[in-house]
Amino acid sequence: MQRPDALLEVHGLTKRFGGIVASDELSLAVPEGEIHAVIGPNGAGKTTLIAQLAGEIRPDAGTIRFAGADLTHLPMAARARRGLARSFQITSIFRGFTALDNVAMAIQAHDGHSFRFWARARSDPRLREPARAILAEVGLDGRADMIAANLSHGEQRQLEIAMALATRPRLLLLDEPMAGMGREESARMVELLRRLKGRETILIIEHDMDVVFALADRITVLVYGRAIATGRPDEIRANAEVRQAYLGEDDHA
Amino acid sequence: MAALDRRHVFVVTLLALFALLPIAAQLADQPFYIGQFRRILIFAIAAISLDLILGYGGMVSLGHAAFFGIGAYVVGILNHHAAEETLFLGLLPGSRNVLITWPLAMLVAAASAGLIGLVSLRTSGIYFIMITLAFAQMVYFFFVSLSAYGGDDGLRFPGDTVIAGLIDTQDDIAFYYAVFAVLAGVLYLCQRMIESRFGLVIQGCRENERRMQAIGFPTFRYRLACFTIAGGIAGLAGALFAAHESYISPSIMHWTRSGDLIVMVVMGGMGSLIGPVVGATVFLLMEKLLPDYTEHWPVVFGPVLLLIVLFAKRGIFGWLRPREHRRAAP
Numbered sequence: 001m002q003r004p005d006a007l008l009e010v011h012g013l014t015k016r017f018g019g020i021v022a023s024d025e026l027s028l029a030v031p032e033g034e035i036h037a038v039i040g041p042n043g044a045g046k047t048t049l050i051a052q053l054a055g056e057i058r059p060d061a062g063t064i065r066f067a068g069a070d071l072t073h074l075p076m077a078a079r080a081r082r083g084l085a086r087s088f089q090i091t092s093i094f095r096g097f098t099a100l101d102n103v104a105m106a107i108q109a110h111d112g113h114s115f116r117f118w119a120r121a122r123s124d125p126r127l128r129e130p131a132r133a134i135l136a137e138v139g140l141d142g143r144a145d146m147i148a149a150n151l152s153h154g155e156q157r158q159l160e161i162a163m164a165l166a167t168r169p170r171l172l173l174l175d176e177p178m179a180g181m182g183r184e185e186s187a188r189m190v191e192l193l194r195r196l197k198g199r200e201t202i203l204i205i206e207h208d209m210d211v212v213f214a215l216a217d218r219i220t221v222l223v224y225g226r227a228i229a230t231g232r233p234d235e236i237r238a239n240a241e242v243r244q245a246y247l248g249e250d251d252h253a
Numbered sequence: 254m255a256a257l258d259r260r261h262v263f264v265v266t267l268l269a270l271f272a273l274l275p276i277a278a279q280l281a282d283q284p285f286y287i288g289q290f291r292r293i294l295i296f297a298i299a300a301i302s303l304d305l306i307l308g309y310g311g312m313v314s315l316g317h318a319a320f321f322g323i324g325a326y327v328v329g330i331l332n333h334h335a336a337e338e339t340l341f342l343g344l345l346p347g348s349r350n351v352l353i354t355w356p357l358a359m360l361v362a363a364a365s366a367g368l369i370g371l372v373s374l375r376t377s378g379i380y381f382i383m384i385t386l387a388f389a390q391m392v393y394f395f396f397v398s399l400s401a402y403g404g405d406d407g408l409r410f411p412g413d414t415v416i417a418g419l420i421d422t423q424d425d426i427a428f429y430y431a432v433f434a435v436l437a438g439v440l441y442l443c444q445r446m447i448e449s450r451f452g453l454v455i456q457g458c459r460e461n462e463r464r465m466q467a468i469g470f471p472t473f474r475y476r477l478a479c480f481t482i483a484g485g486i487a488g489l490a491g492a493l494f495a496a497h498e499s500y501i502s503p504s505i506m507h508w509t510r511s512g513d514l515i516v517m518v519v520m521g522g523m524g525s526l527i528g529p530v531v532g533a534t535v536f537l538l539m540e541k542l543l544p545d546y547t548e549h550w551p552v553v554f555g556p557v558l559l560l561i562v563l564f565a566k567r568g569i570f571g572w573l574r575p576r577e578h579r580r581a582a583p
Contacts, residue, residue, distance in 0.1 A: 105453060
């Protein structure tokens with residue numbers, strides 16, 4: 001399963017919270033350009049996996065290699081600067097800022113240090129122009145000057161993705177990008193993800209199986225922190241263990 | 254845009270009033286007010302510096318008066334040695350030149366803030382409040398026990414400080430305008446800083462520090478820099494205060510003084526820079542004028558504070574602005 005050309009290689013990742021094993025000797029690899037979906041029932045350790053990849057939680061054991069370098073002991077911000085971008089399951093944006101400010105902040109994070117005290121950041125075309133372009137890309141161009149807290153839930157989720165994209169990441173970690181969305185909002189998000197496919201490397205956690213099987217190049221199934229199967233969508237569909245453990249009598253099986 | 258213009262009008266009007274005050278006081282034959290308002294302007298500078306960390310950075314520090322006091326003591330101690338013609342720690346001569354003493358006060362206060370911030374900023378919320386309070390109390394008791402410089406009684410020093418050979422701090426009006434110029438300069442520089450990349454990072458940390466880290470900002474060093482800068486500006490205000498009083502004592506850095514600064518910032522309007530100037534003015538005027546009417550003035554002062562906080566959630570200044578324009582980009 002470990003491939004030398006993979007952008008992200010996770011090996012033997014283990015994390016325990018008291019008696020609960022959230023990640024159990026977890027290994028996976030994401031090659032450049034692929035969409036890799038992680039699925040599993042509630043409590044399978046999906047968000048814990050993302051948190052460990054992003055650097056928010058320290059694993060008890062195992063290694064995380066990204067673009068050939070060992071990230072296991074790097075803090076969150078340093079990983080982000082190396083090209084790991086994350087969207088949160090529970091919307092995490094700068095609520096008091098405008099949509100444009102939110103994205104411009106993410107651009108600024110990757111435009112050198114911010115110990116600049118004089119020039120007005122809100123009239124800096126180096127930040128504002130790419131931020132506007134990314135807002136347009138995710139379909140929020142009409143919302144640039146709105147305070148983020150006043151955007152609809154779906155728009156806030158789009159803004160999350162826009163902020164992640166603005167860091168010009170090498171790998172996007174998307175934690176349930178469609179959580180809490182209505183039908184129409186979900187459709188718009190799927191459309192956005194479809195546009196990103198092939199251009200961005202993505203590790204995505206998602207509950208909507210239609211979306212997962214339609215978008216993913218590869219799927220890993222987590223149960224109790226263990227990867228019970230990894231493969232192409234058709235292989236996962238056909239896998240007996242997965243059907244029994246997770247998909248059950250579901251129509252997709 | 255309309256809000257922006259209103260804000261400018263407000264700032265310019267307020268500063269113009271402060272600029273005209275000595276003239277009005279002279280005409281009214283009440284020169285006493287010049288000293289009173291000089292004191293207000295000095296505390297306004299300290300309140301602005303607290304607004305940087307409290308209003309913009311979301312860091313509730315209950316120890317800000319320590320940096321104010323450290324700045325005051327630097328000026329006081331140097332003046333004391335200059336007058337006595339002795340050496341500080343047997344090494345450094347004293348000085349009366351404010352071009353030496355004021356920058357040094359800023360530097361020492363900023364360095365103290367840097368060290369205290371280095372430890373305190375690893376905590377957040379209530380722990381941050383308590384740890385900044387604890388450090389401030391340590392500084393307070395250090396100066397209380399510093400008997401060489403008066404200990405608890407404080408230190409009086411000859412106040413013939415001359416500013417660059419031009420302005421004499423004994424000259425009430427000239428010193429007033431010197432303080433006014435420092436206030437205007439601090440206000441302008443802080444406004445630029447708040448709108449700069451650095452300023453946006455600080456506000457981003459207030460809004461959502463986890464998000465800041467997730468997009469790649471090592472937030473600690475930016476918050477520490479902000480804390481240090483705020484400490485330096487508070488130190489400058491303290492230096493002005495020492496020159497204003499020709500006297501320093503540990504009471505200026507008592508924790509209740511830190512509390513007063515917070516009240517000035519919150520009452521005037523957090524995160525607006527000009528709000529704390531309004532807050533300092535209203536706070537110190539009430540503190541001065543209310544006792545003339547009743548000795549039970551805190552009974553009036555308390556409810557007034559409560560009403561302001563309840564009915565003008567963004568302070569007196571925020572109350573003057575239309576709500577929907579808060580922090581929108583131009």
